[in-house]
Amino acid sequence: MSPKNAxxxxxxxxxxxxxxxxxxxxxxxxxDIDLTLPEGQLIAxxxxxxxxxxxxxxxxxxLVQPISGWVRICGAxxxxxxxxxxxxxxxxxxxxxxxxxxxxxxTMGLYGRLGWFRRPVARHRTLAMECLEKVGIGHLxxxxxxxxxGGQQQRVFLARALAQEAQLYFMDEPFAGxxxxxxxxxxxxxxxxxxxxxxxxxxxxxxxTVAEYFDHVVLLNMRLVAAGPVAxxxxxxxxxxxxxxxxxxxxxxxxxxxxxxAENPALQQPAGPPPGEGS
Amino acid sequence: MLELSFTARNVLMGASLLGVLxxxxxxxxxxxxxxxxxxxxAHAALPGVCLGFLLTGAKTPLPLFAGALVAGLIGSLxxxxxxxxxxxxxxxxxxMVLSVFFGIGIVLLTYIQKLPEGNQSGLDKYLFGQAxxxxxxDIRLMSVLTVLVLGTVxxxxxxxxxxxxxxxxxxxxxxxxxxxxxxxxxxxxxVVVVGLQTVGVILIVATLVMPAAAARQWTESLGxxxxxxxFFGGAAGAAGALASSQxxxxxxxxxxxxxxxxxxIASLLFAPRRGLLWSRLEDVRMVRRxxxxxxxxxxxxxxxxxxxxxxxxxxxxxxGMRGQAYGQLRRVAKRLRRDGLLDLQADVLRxxxxxxxxxxxxxxxxxxWELYLTRxxxxxxxxxxxxxxxxxxxxxxxxxxxxxEKLGYPRVDPHxxxxxRLGAAGAGAMGAAT
Numbered sequence: 001m002s003p004k005n006a007x008x009x010x011x012x013x014x015x016x017x018x019x020x021x022x023x024x025x026x027x028x029x030x031x032d033i034d035l036t037l038p039e040g041q042l043i044a045x046x047x048x049x050x051x052x053x054x055x056x057x058x059x060x061x062x063l064v065q066p067i068s069g070w071v072r073i074c075g076a077x078x079x080x081x082x083x084x085x086x087x088x089x090x091x092x093x094x095x096x097x098x099x100x101x102x103x104x105x106x107t108m109g110l111y112g113r114l115g116w117f118r119r120p121v122a123r124h125r126t127l128a129m130e131c132l133e134k135v136g137i138g139h140l141x142x143x144x145x146x147x148x149x150g151g152q153q154q155r156v157f158l159a160r161a162l163a164q165e166a167q168l169y170f171m172d173e174p175f176a177g178x179x180x181x182x183x184x185x186x187x188x189x190x191x192x193x194x195x196x197x198x199x200x201x202x203x204x205x206x207x208x209t210v211a212e213y214f215d216h217v218v219l220l221n222m223r224l225v226a227a228g229p230v231a232x233x234x235x236x237x238x239x240x241x242x243x244x245x246x247x248x249x250x251x252x253x254x255x256x257x258x259x260x261x262a263e264n265p266a267l268q269q270p271a272g273p274p275p276g277e278g279s
Numbered sequence: 280m281l282e283l284s285f286t287a288r289n290v291l292m293g294a295s296l297l298g299v300l301x302x303x304x305x306x307x308x309x310x311x312x313x314x315x316x317x318x319x320x321a322h323a324a325l326p327g328v329c330l331g332f333l334l335t336g337a338k339t340p341l342p343l344f345a346g347a348l349v350a351g352l353i354g355s356l357x358x359x360x361x362x363x364x365x366x367x368x369x370x371x372x373x374x375m376v377l378s379v380f381f382g383i384g385i386v387l388l389t390y391i392q393k394l395p396e397g398n399q400s401g402l403d404k405y406l407f408g409q410a411x412x413x414x415x416x417d418i419r420l421m422s423v424l425t426v427l428v429l430g431t432v433x434x435x436x437x438x439x440x441x442x443x444x445x446x447x448x449x450x451x452x453x454x455x456x457x458x459x460x461x462x463x464x465x466x467x468x469x470v471v472v473v474g475l476q477t478v479g480v481i482l483i484v485a486t487l488v489m490p491a492a493a494a495r496q497w498t499e500s501l502g503x504x505x506x507x508x509x510f511f512g513g514a515a516g517a518a519g520a521l522a523s524s525q526x527x528x529x530x531x532x533x534x535x536x537x538x539x540x541x542x543x544i545a546s547l548l549f550a551p552r553r554g555l556l557w558s559r560l561e562d563v564r565m566v567r568r569x570x571x572x573x574x575x576x577x578x579x580x581x582x583x584x585x586x587x588x589x590x591x592x593x594x595x596x597x598x599g600m601r602g603q604a605y606g607q608l609r610r611v612a613k614r615l616r617r618d619g620l621l622d623l624q625a626d627v628l629r630x631x632x633x634x635x636x637x638x639x640x641x642x643x644x645x646x647x648w649e650l651y652l653t654r655x656x657x658x659x660x661x662x663x664x665x666x667x668x669x670x671x672x673x674x675x676x677x678x679x680x681x682x683x684e685k686l687g688y689p690r691v692d693p694h695x696x697x698x699x700r701l702g703a704a705g706a707g708a709m710g711a712a713t
Contacts (some may be wrong), residue, residue, distance in 0.1 A: 061451050079453075087451040094445045098310065099501050111441060112452035117434055144499035160448075 012075035014039040014168055014199040015060060020069035022052070022059050030055055031223040033069070038216060040197050042190055044204040044230075047220035048243050053203040054090065056220060057170050060201075061087055073168065083112065086166035088157050090173050096146045102156050103141040106131050109163030131159040136185055151182030158189060169193060171202040175209075187213055210234055287524035290410040290477075290531055292418050294516035297474045298535070300425045301486030302494070302512025303432065303505050304470045307463055309491035310443040310501075315370070316358070316464070318484035319377040321471045323354025325384025325480050328405050329391055336396070340417050344472055351468035354380050359461070381480070408479030408532035410520065417476060424473050428466050432505075439463060440501055478532035486512060489539040496550035515539035569672050570611045572641050573601065575620065576671070578630050579638035583696070588635060594626035639699040645671040646692035646699075647682045653693040654686065660693040 017035040030052045037043055045053045058064040060071050062078040073081040086109070106128040107120045114120060120128075132138045135155040140148060145156065154174060161169055174190075175183055190200050190213070204210060210217055210230065217234045219225040219242040226238045283291065308314050327350025328343050335342040354376045361372035388402055404412055432439065441449035442459045450456045467487070474483045494508035519535030548555050577600045582588035598608055612628055615621035620634030630638060648670045652663040674682075683689075691697055 058447070063447050063450050082451075082453045085451070087448060089445065089448055093447065095310075095312075098444050099495060099499050099504050100440075100444065101499070104500075105444070108441060108445070108448070111437060111449075111454070114437070116438070119437060 012039075012072075013037060014074060015201065016072040016075075017056075017060065018070050018072075020056075020059060020071065021067045022055055022064060023067055024064065029222060030059070030066075030220075033220075033224050035218065035224060035227055037199070037201060037218070037227075039074075039199050040194060041199060041215040042194055042213065043199070043201045043216040043218065044210050044214040045201065045218045045220055046204055046207065046210060046242070047225075051221040051242075053220055054172050057172055057201070057203060061085070061170060081168075083164075084167040086161035086164035086169050088161045088169065088171040088174055091150065091154050091157060091176065093172075096148075096153060098145065100145060101142050102137065102145055102148060102152075103128055103132060105145060105156050106159045106163055109160040112164060128159070128163055131162040132156075134162060135159045135189060149179070151178040154178050154182060154186065158186065162189075167198055169198060169200045169202075171200065173203050173205060175202075176205060207239070283524060286411055286413075287520070289413045289415065289418055290524060291517060291520040293413045293421055293477050294410060294520035294531060294535060295513045296418075296421050296425050296516075297470075297477050297486060298490070298512035298514070298516025298539075299509045300428060300470050300473060300512075301483075302490035302508040302510070303429065304467055305487035305489075305491035305512070306494065306501075306505050306508050307439060307443055308467060308487055309495065311463075313369075314484070314488045314491075315373050315377075316355070317467055317471060317487040319358065319373045319380075320351045320355055320464075320468050321475070321480045321483040322377045322384070323357075323380035324348075324351040324468070324471055324475060325405060326350050326380055326387055327353075328475065329384055329387035329402060332391060332402060333387070340414075340420055340476075344420060347472040347475055348468060350380065351471055352465065355464045355468060359464070384480075404479070405475050406479050406481060407530070408475070408477050408482065410477045410523070410531035413476060421473050424469055428469050431462070431466060435459070435462065443501075478535060482532050482536050485536040485539060486516075489536075489543045490515065493539070493543040493546035496546040496553045511539065511542050515542060565672075567611075567614070570607070571615055572637075572672055574608070574611050574615065575630070575634060575638040576641045576645070577601070578621075578628065578634070579642050579699075582630070588630060591622070591624075591627040591629040594628070597628065636701065639701060641671050643699050643701070644674045644679055646696060647679060647686065647689075648674065649692050649694070650686055650689055650698070651682055663693065 013036045015035070015037040017033050020033040020035075021029070021031055023029040033056065045056060047053050055064060059066050060073070060078070062071075071078060073085060078085070103125065107124055109131070110120055110124050110127065114124070129138060129141060132141050135158050137148075137152055137155050137159075140152060145153065148156065154177075158171075158174065161171070174186055178186065190202075193200055194215075202214075204214070211234055214230055216228065217230050218227040219233065219238050221242050225242045226233050305314075305317070308317055324347035327346035327348065329346070330350070331342040331344075331346025334346075358369070358372045358376050361367055361375065362369050365372075367375075388406075391402055401409075401412065438449070438454055438459055441452075441454060442456055442463065446456050446460075449459075470487065471483055474486055478486060490508040490512035491504075493511050494504045497507060498504050515535050515538040518538050519531055522534050522538075523529040523531040546554070549557075551557055574597070577597055578592060579588070581592055581596065581600070582590070594605065594608060597603070598605060612621055612623050615634065616623045618633075620631055620637055622629040622631055645667045648667040649660075649663045652658045652666060653660050689698055
């Protein structure tokens with residue numbers, strides 16, 4: 001977490017994914033993903049519905065176990081780098097009718113640092129308040145979270161990630177369902193993070209804004225189509241390869257694999273030891 | 280004070296303890312949408328009670344508690360395993376475990392009752408609960424378990440909150456969410472076991488669900504919800520125990536359930552903001568506001584047509600504007616007079632200065648919105664009036680000034696009628712009209 005440690009591994013890529021294959025139940029799968037993400041950039045993960053964008057994010061974060069392959073964050077396993085990483089889940093992933101306030105949700109960003117049994121105290125709430133103010137909704141701190149608009153809820157999630165004071169931010173659709181003002185505000189925040197040397201990896205659904213918002217792009221459709229700087233990678237041809245045509249063969253193969261796994265328990269063991277087993 | 284017998288005191292203690300414990304733990308099940316999990320755990324505990332009796336032949340509480348605890352745990356584990364390793368969803372897994380374990384329990388219970396010593400085993404009290412059989416040793420065991428469970432919750436409060444609100448985020452922070460989930464389930468099993476003798480296998484789920492659902496109605500804070508739910512549960516338990524001690528032949532467990540359901544129904548109806556009555560009141564308030572605003576607007580528009588707002592208007596003319604009944608018009612006018620927006624003498628109405636401002640605000644919203652729809656969304660001018668009628672009651676002041684700015688501070692709406700400005704004298708707007 002300390003910047004000194006961070007400079008020691010400056011040469012390491014922010015994220016390195018090797019030969020990653022993921023399948024679970026009926027969810028989308030990822031095939032043989034090899035991926036290296038640079039440090040200090042805004043990186044978009046782009047692809048059609050069911051391409052496995054969220055799954056890739058969750059696998060990098062150790063929330064989903066891969067069948068094979070491994071993930072390294074700044075040259076080490078996720079477990080070792082946990083305090084460098086902040087996660088912004090999809091807004092729809094939680095029940096916003098939960099009895100809690102905006103400030104309280106942001107305070108959860110400090111739970112990792114607090115560790116077992118310790119409760120947040122006034123100092124932590126001040127920190128959380130600063131993060132809420134950074135995303136421009138300090139005045140809504142005591143508001144029950146269901147009383148917030150979609151954009152405000154997204155800002156609460158961002159503030160919670162900011163509270164983690166991480167080096168790397170993984171965001172699942174941070175721009176989904178927010179108003180234009182919030183979109184501007186979030187973009188400003190991401191650029192601010194980049195200016196201080198942080199890396200942001202975001203699942204993004206709006207192709208029109210990829211080139212404007214991001215430096216680096218990962219085009220995904222069950223397998224890695226292309227990854228690289230937006231200028232050279234975000235091309236018509238690559239987009240065509242990502243979105244065009246139905247991947248009938250791959251879909252069929254996935255079904256075969258799942259069936260084989262169901263019939264043959266031996267196939268259910270993860271092949272090869274992933275260095276970053278997370279949970 | 281009521282004079283309580285030895286038994287009644289035990290029942291009171293046991294029922295209150297269980298109420299507090301079930302109320303607090305039920306919140307977690309409720310917030311995780313696992314209210315039925317408690318029901319499955321309770322039913323799963325029955326074969327454990329029977330086996331505990333068969334193995335030890337004892338009527339002492341400890342082996343029966345232990346049996347219930349183990350069986351409940353196996354039941355909860357079975358649910359977790361079914362969900363993880365099969366394609367069945369949690370509701371199906373809960374239904375399976377509930378019925379299969381309960382079936383085994385009933386088979387064992389029937390077998391025990393046919394044994395020579397079975398008739399005296401008193402195991403059937405675990406089905407429906409029989410609080411009167413609570414002994415001081417049962418109360419002691421219940422107290423110890425209550426302290427243990429609540430102590431654990433206090434210790435893991437932050438982690439359990441994370442589990443209930445955002446499991447995956449908690450996992451990304453490095454907390455072992457699966458183990459916390461098992462811990463929470465374990466605590467629920469303990470609650471169920473504590474309540475078996477008092478309320479019985481079948482009704483125990485009520486002590487988990489109802490206080491929590493009621494408490495949720497009154498607060499937006501998890502901490503307050505836990506305390507309130509514990510209070511509701513404890514109070515319902517105590518009230519049920521007292522009622523059954525004072526009135527002969529009232530069964531304690533079911534009475535507790537009935538009292539907490541009354542608390543729940545009252546909460547669903549009367550709680551501020553979340554209650555049904557509250558939203559009804561909101562509806563009524565909204566309807567009243569719309570009627571008032573419509574009358575103000577009508578008065579403004581009539582004044583505009585005549586080019587004079589100072590001239591009073593008769594009721595019949597206003598009734599003609601939108602086919603309003605006389606009685607309703609009177610009621611709306613009286614409310615506006617009370618707010619100082621209207622002069623009302625006999626059946627003659629006139630806007631006051633304050634009323635004029637309020638009316639301008641509404642007309643302004645209406646005409647700006649019409650203009651917005653025709654200009655920005657390119658709708659035909661004859662299609663926009665009804666939309667604007669709805670928007671004039673809901674647009675906020677900020678939205679209006681934003682609209683005004685975006686439209687370039689327009690002077691007239693799509694029908695060529697002037698858009699009133701605030702602060703400008705009525706005469707100025709009138710001048711623009713003529």
